[in-house]
Amino acid sequence: MTIAMIGTWRMAETGITPAMAELRAGGSARDALVTAIKAVEDYPYYQSVGYGGLPNAAGVVETDAAYMDGDTFRLGAIAGARDIANPIAVAQALSQEPANNLLVGTGATEYASTRGFELKNMLTERAGQKWEQKRQELASKNLNPYDGHDTVGMVALDAQSRMTVGTSTSGLFMKRTGRVGDSPLPGAGYYVDSTIGVATATGMGEDLMKASLSYETVRLMGTGLSASEALRQAVYPFIDRLTKIGQHPREFSYVALRQDGDWGIATNVEFTFAVAQDDGATQIYIAQPNGDQPDIQLLGRAMDQMRVQALRQIKDKHSQVYKALKPNWKIYHKADPDAKTKHYRFGINESLTDQELIDIGITPFPNLHNAYETYIDIHDALLNSQTERLSNLIKTYRSCGEPMDIAIATLRKNLKGVLNASQTRLSNGPLEGINRKIKALKRSCYGFANQERMFERIYQLIA
Incomplete structure (x- = not known):
């Protein structure tokens, strides 16, 4: 029996630890994944996910989220949504609908409201203060407005070999109203097939959505490659291709997990992630970019x-x-x-x-x-x-x-x-x-x- 969860960025540990307790008690990857991401969404000091996420240029928090079941390929997603307390829960509910599985803007909020999901103003006082500071800086200095875009992506494997994947983010700080990145897009931001494995991405959505590298990673794992090798073959050649055509690729980071528990990562920036397997404690790793073989440092x-x-x-x-x-x-x-x-x-x-x-x-x-x-x-x-x-x-x-x-x-x-x-x-x-x-x-x-x-x-x- 192998159970496992992996999440992008250090904040993932907040959710993985309680979710792994569910898996160890015989719970499903479907429920554990939502438990994990909701814990991150609810924590007000994470600046790029859920309540406390940094707002767009208008001072409004807009969220993207997605959920996918590797047994059934059912998926649900929301994009540019406002006032939804737990976007991942709404995405999971949408995955059960026969149609209208990806909703945007007011459509997502209306769906959440009619289905009884909690609605609230997602802008905290702290995030509002940061927005005001940034607005004043942009008015007085020639600065890049875009930062703070760390999506939490989670993958889960339960004792019955069921696999799920989910994402949640408030996106780019100071983004234009309605901007959507890769996080709700299947294939690019995430993909899962329980008979093979799962992958998810975090980074600059405008670059990540240029190729369906999460899907490609899962496909390559299906040919027998390890998670690390599949990521190496999928991710780095595309980054190199963007460089060669003058695109100046920005942040690309991925985690992948095979059905047998083998996992790997790929990144072109310093990248933290959390891993928990079987009865072991949740481990936080720091990866440094090193060509197509990133260094993972337990020290x-x-x-x-x-x-x-x-x-x-x-x-x-x-x-x-x-x-x-x-x-x-x-x-x-x-x-x-x-x-x-x-x-x-x-x-x-x-x-x-x-x-x-x-x-x-x-x-x-x-x-x-x-x-x-x-x-x-x-x-x-x-x-x-x-x-x-x-x-x-x-x-x-x-x-x-x-x-x-x-x-x-x-x-x-x-x-x-x-x-x-x-x-x-x-x-x-x-x-x-x-x-x-x-x-x-x-x-x-x-x-x-x-x-x-x-x-x-x-x-x-x-x-």
Whole structure:
């Protein structure tokens, strides 16, 4: 028996954890998926999904969502919808209709109202303040208005091998009224076939909708490819093609899951995602773009746990330190933070370089400061295949907190394999083969183009 859920971006953990409890109790992928996405939609501090999502240029929150059942191919979606508390629930209901499965604008809101779904103003005070700040900036400066477009995409597999997929987003911040991205579009934003697998996307919708890469990924998995290899063959050639014709492709990120539990990702930007399988805890991964084989770093999760521990010690949620650590968390995972170019930082209300912002966050916390330095140093050594430096960093590490201590202890325990792995690019990341159980590798061949490469990596780890 294999059960699993994967979600795009760190926020997915909010929903995956309770939804996995449903799956472990024998629940269906259909219900668990909606449970997971509703939890994200309801959380008011996620700025690109549901209640609290950032509004369009008129100051109104418009949402897109979709739901698809891999057993029946039934799907439902809404686009440009207003005042719907849980767009994913309405999308699921639409999937059961014999027609009119994709509704837009007032049509979606009217349907939700007549079917008894909760309606409310989706604009929070916090999101309204950000909109006003952005509006004033655009009036006084020549800035790009478009940002904040992280769709939550979820995929689910239950014990009966049923698979589902769903998406939900408030779309681009400051978008034009009525703008719709890829999230409600089958084939582009999502696709599922329970006999094969499932894929979903997040990124710049205007680019993602140019090809049905979610469908293509599922089709390729159906030929026997692993999830990682299917994504590699589907996604990166298209990005390259856009580049060659001068399209300057923007953000492309995908997650995919096969029916046997094998999963993979593809991305051309730094990308976080959450994964839970069987009885294991929900794991948050950070992927770095690296051609057509992104690096997935478990060490980054230890760093992020240290950051969260520091946040819990801060009583003043409006302080500069809190603002530096909470909404700007992605900066702490940059391999080479910018120390020269200043950018305006919302919440802190100052123009700061990446490094200045990081310093504000880590300086009051010695353990976090040391964990950050450790993370960056090891990351740099890995990226540059500096085996001797990597060995010294692991051997001379000094305790700075339980999450990082555990991560480093794992590296020390498998030091020979770590150093071997740091010199090869056979899998999705130089540490991936160390941190995942060989049993899991045998089950899914995760991250490898074929079984021969999987056994070659196992030999390196134990040689």
